[in-house]
Amino acid sequence: MQDILLLGIETSCDETAAAVVKNGREVLSNVISSQVALHAEFGGVVPEIASRNHLEKIDEVIRLAVKEAGIGFSDLSGISVTVGPGLVGALLVGVSEAKALSYALKKPLIPVHHIEGHIAANYISHADCQPPFVCLVASGGHSHLLLVEDYGKIKIFGRTRDDAAGEAFDKVARAVGLGYPGGPKLEKMAKEGNPDAFHFPTAKMEDSPYDFSFSGVKSAVLNEMNRKKMLSEEVHVADLCASFQENVTEVLSEKAILLCKDLGVSRLAIAGGVSANGKLREKMQEKAEKEGISFYSPKIILCTDNAAMIAAAGYYEWKNGNFADYSVNAYPSLSL
Ligand code: KG4
Numbered sequence: 001m002q003d004i005l006l007l008g009i010e011t012s013c014d015e016t017a018a019a020v021v022k023n024g025r026e027v028l029s030n031v032i033s034s035q036v037a038l039h040a041e042f043g044g045v046v047p048e049i050a051s052r053n054h055l056e057k058i059d060e061v062i063r064l065a066v067k068e069a070g071i072g073f074s075d076l077s078g079i080s081v082t083v084g085p086g087l088v089g090a091l092l093v094g095v096s097e098a099k100a101l102s103y104a105l106k107k108p109l110i111p112v113h114h115i116e117g118h119i120a121a122n123y124i125s126h127a128d129c130q131p132p133f134v135c136l137v138a139s140g141g142h143s144h145l146l147l148v149e150d151y152g153k154i155k156i157f158g159r160t161r162d163d164a165a166g167e168a169f170d171k172v173a174r175a176v177g178l179g180y181p182g183g184p185k186l187e188k189m190a191k192e193g194n195p196d197a198f199h200f201p202t203a204k205m206e207d208s209p210y211d212f213s214f215s216g217v218k219s220a221v222l223n224e225m226n227r228k229k230m231l232s233e234e235v236h237v238a239d240l241c242a243s244f245q246e247n248v249t250e251v252l253s254e255k256a257i258l259l260c261k262d263l264g265v266s267r268l269a270i271a272g273g274v275s276a277n278g279k280l281r282e283k284m285q286e287k288a289e290k291e292g293i294s295f296y297s298p299k300i301i302l303c304t305d306n307a308a309m310i311a312a313a314g315y316y317e318w319k320n321g322n323f324a325d326y327s328v329n330a331y332p333s334l335s336l
């Protein structure tokens with residue numbers, strides 16, 4: 001069979017990314033231009049700044065991805081692009097670029113759901129990772145517990161009732177003065193703290209055991225910090241971070257294992273920015289091993305937003321015959 005070389009384009013939030021992936025599994029290039037420094041002074045992503053910066057960087061990032069792959073544009077089999085969900089102005093930059101390239105090169109255009117991209121990061125990192133498997137998707141905007149029945153066929157069993165896991169990490173990090181981006185900074189600080197210093201509450205979800213709620217633990221951390229400040233007591237930020245991280249990673253890993261057991265599925269994967277968290281990876285690995293479940297996690301660089309995952313997901317969309325015409329748009333609230 002002829003090799004399928006897909007260009008992936010990702011601009012849904014604050015990374016301008018392009019990559020070339022062969023047959024959905026082999027990364028030939030993976031270029032990421034991060035805007036973190038631009039947004040840091042505002043404490044979070046500023047949509048208008050994100051769109052403008054994508055526009056400035058996108059051509060250069062794509063050219064570099066094709067060059068680093070050691071191919072020419074004419075060697076590409078197609079263009080896959082994130083069409084949603086995400087910031088509409090940011091998404092539009094990638095979608096417009098993909099449409100223009102597809103038209104000029106006369107190559108098929110493949111629309112990709114951002115979350116399907118995150119899941120596909122596992123296909124790149126593990127040759128033996130294939131459906132069916134349970135996947136915990138935890139990013140800045142999403143927390144889903146789902147079953148990947150087949151490539152591109154997903155059944156959702158649990159979702160967050162309030163904050164996404166990454167959003168909770170970001171909000172707590174900001175409140176304790178760590179700034180943006182919160183997740184990685186909080187994880188670093190937690191290494192210096194005691195995870196048993198505080199026992200924050202976990203939400204009980206008797207009616208839907210796979211759903212999440214992180215606003216309670218987030219508020220508990222903030223209340224504890226404010227209480228200490230009011231009493232002019234010293235705030236042990238590292239302990240707060242370690243205890244918060246312990247709480248969230250325990251809930252995420254427990255529920256993921258529970259779904260595997262309930263469905264009788266023996267493969268489990270994680271995806272999304274929060275899957276870069278060392279404590280979460282450790283807990284998932286430990287619990288999975290105990291239950292005889294095979295555990296998959298993407299390489300750290302493929303956990304947060306990148307375009308290799310979009311090209312990997314695009315390959316399976318290609319195989320399913322899911323192509324787009326030029327009426328395709330950016331869909332900020334695209335559902336799974
Ligand atoms: O997947 P992603 O790059 O973007 C979205 O699609 O949202 O995820 C970003 C989220 C942010 O909330 C960030 O704080 C979180 O993932 N994150 C982490 C870590 N690295 C990134 N959370 C906890 N620990 C980390 N090491």
Ligand code: ZN
Nearest residue numbers: 139273304305
């Ligand atoms: Zn993402």
